[in-house]
Ligand code: SF4
């Protein structure tokens with residue numbers, strides 16, 4: 001009895017009959033496939049209407065080439081997903097396994113309907129082997145995912161120690177596993193017949209199905225064929241259920257996450273879109289969901305709840321109410337509720353022929369959906385955005401909501417109110433007389449641009465570098481390095497203003513724009529082209545945000561300049577750095593601007609440096625706690641972030657915490673004090689370390705002598 005359809009398979013013409021034992025079901029299968037596709041299409045259509053129901057306009061379809069590149073790198077190649085080894089591996093096994101299996105099913109379907117002249121012999125054998133391997137890969141991926149979610153239970157999948165396992169998570173994993181397992185069982189049943197009746201001898205190429213078929217020894221052929229039919233329908237039903245389930249479950253991320261990869265922001269990393277037309281705008285910031293752009297709302301639907309954003313968020317880890325994952329999920333839930341109500345109101349209005357009466361939201365976005373403590377806990381450190389595999393943009397949402405509180409309701413912390421008043425009156429957060437800004441430079445003979453505008457670089461000193469005691473030491477050390485290397489530079493002195501970063505990130509966009517425009521007017525007036533900053537906050541604002549207002553400059557961080565001077569042999573480092581040194585990445589230098597290597601290379605150039613990394617470093621570095629205007633606010637919930645970071649330095653055995661940011665310098669110094677380690681540890685800016693190592697001057701004060 002030849003059951004293979006009489007295709008004449010045999011050695012040299014190895015193959016198999018597609019739709020074996022199920023020929024007559026083809027029409028029924030197509031009917032059910034059509035139903036599954038209709039359910040799928042309806043789900044997507046419903047979601048599409050919800051995506052379109054609210055949100056301000058935003059263009060995210062320009063520069064298609066760059067968007068396609070992101071889609072390929074982040075979507076198809078899973079670049080960000082693979083940054084985490086365990087999660088990357090299991091997701092990769094499932095993702096790539098499924099792609100190959102779908103490709104294989106498409107080849108099967110083509111063979112069945114049109115016939116493929118090459119679907120036999122060695123092509124067929126290798127095809128069988130590849131399908132087998134990738135089927136097992138998907139199964140292995142599911143097992144790893146189950147172990148992680150239900151056995152290991154890492155906190156990133158939950159919230160504050162409580163797992164967040166929803167029925168949907170289990171259903172999806174079960175569906176995938178069952179599709180694969182039933183696929184192998186069907187194969188085993190077919191092979192049992194093909195081997196015993198048709199005399200196939202190439203069954204071992206389908207090794208998993210073949211091994212499984214060994215368990216069928218003794219089962220008669222009729223029973224096997226009946227079981228095959230039952231299992232075949234089971235397999236088909238599961239696969240169709242999977243397709244239909246996509247838009248109604250977490251599987252939707254198969255569509256929304258790659259879409260979000262395509263819709264990425266093409267602005268430089270961390271840039272905040274300025275509020276335009278302050279004079280005529282009726283409201284500022286985001287107080288209601290509708291005031292987000294459609295893209296800001298859409299990206300909450302691309303969130304996979306993977307928890308990578310939460311995993312290193314300093315606010316979350318220090319016990320504050322903010323979790324970027326929870327925030328995105330809360331926005332998503334609020335949007336689902338709002339969109340459904342808006343669409344229902346519109347449908348009702350369409351029926352009655354009147355205007356839709358959109359109901360007021362049950363909860364206010366700011367203050368109810370997003371708690372105010374949550375909103376103000378963010379340090380704008382960018383850990384969430386840098387590590388999110390779905391490219392979700394948390395920080396602009398947070399700043400948008402802060403803008404609403406500050407500009408519309410004037411409801412924000414008294415400490416921040418004082419800071420902003422000081423910035424308004426004296427263009428620095430402490431309210432120190434603006435005329436004192438250039439005092440530190442006088443004894444060094446540094447000229448202002450008013451005195452000599454013909455210099456290569458403007459050293460934009462910043463508030464801390466001009467007015468804070470520790471900051472002034474850093475400015476002095478760096479200026480001396482520049483002088484020793486013969487670099488042509490000048491400062492603005494009292495013409496310099498605050499860069500405005502803390503105002504911008506704290507939601508006071510009006511104050512930020514005022515500060516930025518004042519600085520730009522002065523700098524453009526002198527025809528400034530190149531700027532050096534010792535503060536990464538000023539560096540980032542001048543480099544990426546000032547171009548919005550006509551300030552276009554080549555902006556360098558001092559570690560970039562020092563690294564260049566060392567490489568060119570313009571400065572020589574002689575004096576060794578004692579003890580173990582660790583480098584703390586400033587968020588605004590590292591994650592915002594990708595400057596990780598230069599500071600480390602400088603430190604390695606200092607003789608005798610023993611550089612060690614802290615547990616969190618490079619793009620996974622842990623914030624000092626001062627960004628996002630948090631520098632000027634009390635930290636009264638949870639543990640102090642700077643103390644937690646200092647603990648990492650202590651754990652690394654560091655005697656020196658090297659930094660490249662005045663905020664970090666202060667926070668680390670405070671952390672060392674809080675931990676009672678002043679005798680054995682210190683924090684130093686890279687410029688101070690370099691100037692000391694250049695060994696060009698003798699100590700003139702007791703304090704300097706002690707430092708030496
Ligand atoms: S920017 Fe930093 S502090 Fe703010 S939510 Fe993201 S990870 Fe948390």
Ligand code: SF4
Nearest residue numbers: 303304306307309388
């Ligand atoms: S926002 Fe991004 S990193 Fe955070 S849970 Fe969602 S997908 Fe994961």
